[in-house]
Amino acid sequence: MILKILQRHVDEAVVVKTRVRNYMVRFANNEITAFKSWDVDNTYIYLAKGRRTTFLSATGTPDLAQIEEAVKRLASLPDDPLYVPVEGPRPLTRRESPEDFEKLPDLVKKAVDSAAGVERSAGVVNLAYVEVEYEDSAGRGGQYAVNRVYMAMRSFLGELSATAAAAGRRVADIKAEKLGEENSQLLSLAKGLPQRRIEPTKADLLLSPLVFGHLVGELLYFWTNGSEVVASSSRYTKEDVGRQAASELLTVVEKTYDESAHGYVPFDFEGTPPRPVEVYRRGVLSGFIHTRRTAHALGMEPTGHALYGWARPVPGHVEIAPGDGPADLEALLADLRNGFYIHGNWYTRYQNVKTGQFSTVGRDVALEVKDGRPAAVVKYIRIADTMENVVRNVAELSKAQKQVYWWDMPVPANAPYAIIRQIGITT
Amino acid sequence: MEELLVKALDYGLSLGASYVEVRWQRDSGSAAGLRNGQFEFAVSYSTQGVAVRSVAGGGLGFAAAPSMKLEDVFGAVERAVKLAKAAGRVRKSPVALSEEGLAKFSYSLPDIPLDPVELAKTLDEYAAKDLTVRRFYVNIWTTEKRVLTSDGADAYSKVPRVYVFGMFIKHEPSLSSLQRDVFLGGTSADSVRGAEKAVEEESRKVSALLEKARSVSPGRYDVVFAPEMTGIFVHESIGHPFELDRIYGREGAEAGESYLRPGNLRVKIGSDLVNITDYPALPGTYGFYLVDEEGVVARPKQLVRGGWATEFITNRQYAAVLGVHSNAGARASAFDREPIPRMSNTYLEPGDWRPEEIVRDTRRGIYVASYTEWNINDTRYSGRYGIFEGYLIENGELKQPIKGFIEVDTPELWGNVDAVGRDFRLFVGTCGKGNPSQGVPVTMGGPTFRSRNLRVVP
Numbered sequence: 001m002i003l004k005i006l007q008r009h010v011d012e013a014v015v016v017k018t019r020v021r022n023y024m025v026r027f028a029n030n031e032i033t034a035f036k037s038w039d040v041d042n043t044y045i046y047l048a049k050g051r052r053t054t055f056l057s058a059t060g061t062p063d064l065a066q067i068e069e070a071v072k073r074l075a076s077l078p079d080d081p082l083y084v085p086v087e088g089p090r091p092l093t094r095r096e097s098p099e100d101f102e103k104l105p106d107l108v109k110k111a112v113d114s115a116a117g118v119e120r121s122a123g124v125v126n127l128a129y130v131e132v133e134y135e136d137s138a139g140r141g142g143q144y145a146v147n148r149v150y151m152a153m154r155s156f157l158g159e160l161s162a163t164a165a166a167a168g169r170r171v172a173d174i175k176a177e178k179l180g181e182e183n184s185q186l187l188s189l190a191k192g193l194p195q196r197r198i199e200p201t202k203a204d205l206l207l208s209p210l211v212f213g214h215l216v217g218e219l220l221y222f223w224t225n226g227s228e229v230v231a232s233s234s235r236y237t238k239e240d241v242g243r244q245a246a247s248e249l250l251t252v253v254e255k256t257y258d259e260s261a262h263g264y265v266p267f268d269f270e271g272t273p274p275r276p277v278e279v280y281r282r283g284v285l286s287g288f289i290h291t292r293r294t295a296h297a298l299g300m301e302p303t304g305h306a307l308y309g310w311a312r313p314v315p316g317h318v319e320i321a322p323g324d325g326p327a328d329l330e331a332l333l334a335d336l337r338n339g340f341y342i343h344g345n346w347y348t349r350y351q352n353v354k355t356g357q358f359s360t361v362g363r364d365v366a367l368e369v370k371d372g373r374p375a376a377v378v379k380y381i382r383i384a385d386t387m388e389n390v391v392r393n394v395a396e397l398s399k400a401q402k403q404v405y406w407w408d409m410p411v412p413a414n415a416p417y418a419i420i421r422q423i424g425i426t427t
Numbered sequence: 428m429e430e431l432l433v434k435a436l437d438y439g440l441s442l443g444a445s446y447v448e449v450r451w452q453r454d455s456g457s458a459a460g461l462r463n464g465q466f467e468f469a470v471s472y473s474t475q476g477v478a479v480r481s482v483a484g485g486g487l488g489f490a491a492a493p494s495m496k497l498e499d500v501f502g503a504v505e506r507a508v509k510l511a512k513a514a515g516r517v518r519k520s521p522v523a524l525s526e527e528g529l530a531k532f533s534y535s536l537p538d539i540p541l542d543p544v545e546l547a548k549t550l551d552e553y554a555a556k557d558l559t560v561r562r563f564y565v566n567i568w569t570t571e572k573r574v575l576t577s578d579g580a581d582a583y584s585k586v587p588r589v590y591v592f593g594m595f596i597k598h599e600p601s602l603s604s605l606q607r608d609v610f611l612g613g614t615s616a617d618s619v620r621g622a623e624k625a626v627e628e629e630s631r632k633v634s635a636l637l638e639k640a641r642s643v644s645p646g647r648y649d650v651v652f653a654p655e656m657t658g659i660f661v662h663e664s665i666g667h668p669f670e671l672d673r674i675y676g677r678e679g680a681e682a683g684e685s686y687l688r689p690g691n692l693r694v695k696i697g698s699d700l701v702n703i704t705d706y707p708a709l710p711g712t713y714g715f716y717l718v719d720e721e722g723v724v725a726r727p728k729q730l731v732r733g734g735w736a737t738e739f740i741t742n743r744q745y746a747a748v749l750g751v752h753s754n755a756g757a758r759a760s761a762f763d764r765e766p767i768p769r770m771s772n773t774y775l776e777p778g779d780w781r782p783e784e785i786v787r788d789t790r791r792g793i794y795v796a797s798y799t800e801w802n803i804n805d806t807r808y809s810g811r812y813g814i815f816e817g818y819l820i821e822n823g824e825l826k827q828p829i830k831g832f833i834e835v836d837t838p839e840l841w842g843n844v845d846a847v848g849r850d851f852r853l854f855v856g857t858c859g860k861g862n863p864s865q866g867v868p869v870t871m872g873g874p875t876f877r878s879r880n881l882r883v884v885p
Contacts (some may be wrong), residue, residue, distance in 0.1 A: 122860050
């Protein structure tokens with residue numbers, strides 16, 4: 001109905017209706033602090049007249065005045081240099097039933113109860129049921145409904161803390177007990193060790209899946225993103241594709257296409273199904289994520305990453321291929337030999353997005369490792385280096401991956417542990 | 428609408444809630460982006476709905492409906508009460524709220540008659556053209572709220588805001604690369620008057636500093652901080668750790684906790700010269716409001732007085748934990764977000780030094796005008812602030828431009844303060860916290876100040 005009204009005023013239009021039913025249990029000090037439920041019901045509209053484009057969004061359905069105002073505004077806008085006609089393959093239709101939110105408090109209890117030896121735990125479990133309908137003036141249409149769930153828990157023991165996270169598509173994907181057990185294991189390794197601070201230096205680092213997934217996710221946002229390449233704010237240009245840009249051990253694939261991924265979607269805001277995008281293949285820069293608009297601007301293929309609107313592509317889920325390193329933490333510490341294990345991080349900020357000079361703050365237990373064994377807990381550690389060094393200096397990846405996501409991760413990830421040589425750290 | 432909201436309150440109470448809060452909120456506006464002088468996007472948007480928070484069975488429940496239909500709002504009430512009871516069943520101590528004299532009034536600010544595309548284009552005309560990257564993002568919108576609580580609050584507000592983000596990068600492979608981000612805005616058109624000058628000045632500095640700034644020799648320096656630095660310091664190292672929900676662990680798995688611990692709150696955190704305030708009701712500011720989302724009237728929060736932690740940013744739930752009144756810190760970024768303790772306009776109170784006198788009084792030191800990368804650990808104790816524009820001070824005079832980082836612990840930063848200027852300026856920011864995430868408009872700033880003997884690294 002809206003589409004028909006729009007077609008009277010513009011040359012092309014796309015209507016995307018989204019409805020998300022969210023349930024979230026938050027807990028702290030081993031008890032639930034809030035149980036929340038919120039529905040999102042939005043309509044997003046793309047309008048084009050000639051080469052001028054604009055977007056419109058509203059809760060529910062936009063009223064006529066809002067539509068008329070947007071159409072009127074189109075006349076005064078400059079041409080969109082990234083304009084492309086609305087077209088492409090027909091979006092898929094896929095529906096799954098909503099998961100049961102009433103199970104969420106049980107996950108909290110299991111996770112808290114399994115964190116043996118800790119003083120207290122805080123965390124969150126979130127279930128979202130996402131329904132999307134797509135329709136455009138080229139006669140294409142599709143709809144989907146999918147579930148997403150993630151859980152993160154941070155456990156405390158005195159000044160020490162450990163975070164564990166899990167993500168998936170079904171409540172059953174979350175093994176809540178494992179979160180508590182992982183936190184318990186790390187805190188027992190750290191308990192009783194001396195605590196110290198460090199001076200700025202370069203060191204070998206072992207990064208947890210939470211940290212390595214976080215950093216590679218940042219890279220997909222800022223460097224291997226068609227919009228940033230078009231704007232020249234990426235480290236990479238189109239001409240860099242095919243060049244060795246990272247360690248030969250590193251293969252990274254954008255995984256939004258994969259039904260098992262937390263960030264899975266059957267199609268994006270342009271109706272395009274996401275396809276696997278190899279960002280690095282054995283360290284060779286292999287591709288960027290795109291909307292149809294950014295792909296056209298760079299003479300590349302669309303990848304289905306207009307995930308939250310038409311303005312720019314965003315990653316939905318990142319996969320870092322595992323290596324052949326050990327699966328368990330203590331064996332990885334032995335492989336690191338001398339250096340630092342960083343388990344959690346947050347507050348990643350750039351001095352310069354183009355050069356990728358950044359720092360990120362260690363958040364949980366960080367261990368100084370000597371002769372393959374934990375020797376001290378390092379307080380207030382930071383990684384301060386360039387993203388380029390992070391991806392170029394990968395020396396080992398664990399053979400096991402974890403699917404993880406939490407509040408400060410830029411994008412959900414399937415990530416292994418990573419040993420990275422000679423990275424800047426500071427306090 | 429009033430009838431609908433009152434019915435929702437009554438319905439929540441009839442379901443067994445001891446407290447019900449209903450908030451209608453609409454955010455509507457338009458935004459635009461400009462990439463290297465070219466049109467990037469233009470969008471208009473409107474979100475609205477009703478949030479319901481309830482205390483029932485000892486727990487706290489929150490639900491939101493993207494609708495004004497009676498059945499949808501009643502559905503949200505039912506969920507809020509049901510979820511509160513479910514949460515209460517697994518709590519050891521029941522949730523309680525402080526008792527307050529609550530607001531019954533409405534206020535509206537005039538619209539901001541600006542167009543985001545035109546404003547972005549105008550600002551781009553003033554940006555240095557030798558930059559590798561120049562991007563602008565402009566958002567102009569109005570937030571309307573009506574808050575009713577079962578214990579008597581009834582407040583309506585209509586507040587427009589304008590926000591400008593500018594990113595400037597000069598990339599010169601032989602010299603490396605430098606980036607400057609600029610944030611401007613407020614709750615009136617006046618708040619971006621003069622934005623052209625700021626864009627012109629800051630964008631031109633990028634190439635100049637890239638060419639001239641040299642890495643600082645590592646060591647300890649007396650550092651004079653301009654108001655932009657004051658702002659990021661008060662926000663990160665005082666405002667956040669003074670949020671009571673963080674102190675009591677509620678954000679432990681997300682935004683983090685605090686160096687202040689329950690049972691040991693009123694600690695000495697700075698020198699006698701350090702007085703830090705958070706005050707929402709400063710006219711025209713980006714963080715402006717008069718009544719919070721729980722119906723409590725805004726007032727200055729005296730976070731630090733004479734270097735002592737004296738007051739904490741709180742909502743009614745955490746005020747009850749301390750046995751004090753709320754200081755109107757409860758904010759929500761949208762109709763589907765829960766109100767939690769947040770900053771508004773946070774600043775160091777001015778002292779009696781002229782800013783130039785502080786520099787003249789510094790024999791060997793560094794003057795830092797602005798920052799690039801920054802971050803702080805999640806208890807807000809250990810901070811790192813990259814210098815965008817900074818100069819060596821030798822015998823009271825500004826000399827060579829330098830680049831480097833201030834790496835400083837919070838007690839050292841504020842404890843070593845020995846001079847506070849009489850100037851005053853606030854800077855715009857979007858403060859992130861909460862799960863789901865809530866970015867709320869804030870300002871931060873104050874005067875120029877000096878802190879002695881701080882660690883500076885290249």
